[in-house]
Amino acid sequence: MSDPAAKKAKLDSEGDAEGVEDQEVNEALERVLADLEKSQQELDKVNDEASDAVLAVEQEFNKKRRPIYHARNEIIKQLSNFWQTTLVNHHSLRETMTDDDIGLLGYCTELVVEDDEDIKSGFSIILRFADNNPYFKEKQLVKKFKYEEDGVLHISGEVPSWNEEYAPEELAAGSKRSQPSVTYGFFSWFSSSETLEPGVHDETADVIKEEVWPNPLKFYLATDLAGEGEEVLEGEFEGEEFEELGEGEEAYEGEEGFEGAEGF
Numbered sequence: 001m002s003d004p005a006a007k008k009a010k011l012d013s014e015g016d017a018e019g020v021e022d023q024e025v026n027e028a029l030e031r032v033l034a035d036l037e038k039s040q041q042e043l044d045k046v047n048d049e050a051s052d053a054v055l056a057v058e059q060e061f062n063k064k065r066r067p068i069y070h071a072r073n074e075i076i077k078q079l080s081n082f083w084q085t086t087l088v089n090h091h092s093l094r095e096t097m098t099d100d101d102i103g104l105l106g107y108c109t110e111l112v113v114e115d116d117e118d119i120k121s122g123f124s125i126i127l128r129f130a131d132n133n134p135y136f137k138e139k140q141l142v143k144k145f146k147y148e149e150d151g152v153l154h155i156s157g158e159v160p161s162w163n164e165e166y167a168p169e170e171l172a173a174g175s176k177r178s179q180p181s182v183t184y185g186f187f188s189w190f191s192s193s194e195t196l197e198p199g200v201h202d203e204t205a206d207v208i209k210e211e212v213w214p215n216p217l218k219f220y221l222a223t224d225l226a227g228e229g230e231e232v233l234e235g236e237f238e239g240e241e242f243e244e245l246g247e248g249e250e251a252y253e254g255e256e257g258f259e260g261a262e263g264f
Contacts, residue, residue, distance in 0.1 A: 058119055073110050082220055083108045083127075089222040092207055093186070100166075101186040107133040113213040122146040125208055127190070136160035143190050145205060151198030155205075157191040 076082045084105035087093050097105075110128035128140040138160050146154045162171060168188065169181050189204055196202065212219060 055119060059117075062115055062119065069112070073112065076216075077109060079220075081106055082216075083111050086212065086216045086220040087111075087186075089219045090207065090212060093204065093212075096189060096204060097186045098183050100182050101184050104133075104135050104166075104184075104187060107135065111208075111213070111216075113209050116146075120147065123209060125190075125205065134163060135166040136162050141190060143205070145202065153196040153198075153200070153202070155196065155202060156193045157189075159191045160187075 084102065087105060088097065088102060107130045108127055109130050110126075112126040112128075113123060114126065115123045122145045124145070125143045126140055127142075129135075129138070131139075138158070141158045141160060143155070143157045146156075148154070162168070166182060168184050186204075
């Protein structure tokens with residue numbers, strides 16, 4: 001017959017051994033995790049250095065691009081309605097526009113995207129307009145995009161001083177004007193302000209900055225509104241909307257701005 005006390009002592013001894021073994025395993029795991037964390041910190045440091053180096057190179061090349069962008073815009077001014085045609089020809093931008101937007105774009109003589117000096121903190125989109133623009137008094141409108149360190153994006157648009165005849169419907173209630181209902185989509189976006197959470201993008205701004213601004217000629221020369229690989233919207237360019245236009249008639253009502261800018 002076994003001795004209960006001896007059996008208990010044996011179990012206690014085995015339990016102590018298992019406890020020591022578990023402790024050693026945990027300590028070994030902690031050492032490995034600490035080494036891994038240290039390695040990751042070293043890698044993060046190198047990545048930060050690489051990001052700073054890339055940013056420095058991008059800043060340097062931005063300085064080289066500026067005079068070329070300026071020269072390009074001077075050439076563009078010789079082409080009437082260049083920015084109107086370019087923006088309308090981008091399919092996703094066209095979807096944001098009303099006929100009133102398109103008419104107003106007929107007076108847009110210059111579009112500029114300017115990165116902030118350090119590039120990473122934000123950028124601005126600037127639209128400049130012809131002197132004979134009847135829609136509002138400002139010669140330019142600016143929409144600014146500012147990033148916080150945590151990725152929050154602050155967007156501030158500039159609201160123009162609309163002339164009564166062309167003010168959007170919500171601002172013209174009760175006014176006596178000859179213009180019918182006036183609505184804007186693109187310029188409503190351009191004048192709006194908001195704050196976006198980290199990871200949320202302003203898709204219209206991204207299109208202008210990343211697609212249109214680097215190569216506007218691509219969209220100016222486009223033969224239709226559809227993007228590459230996309231089908232033309234049914235009826236929009238198959239005669240439904242335009243077959244009623246007589247010879248010499250304007251494609252968009254009230255677009256006297258098409259003849260407003262100088263050029264070819």
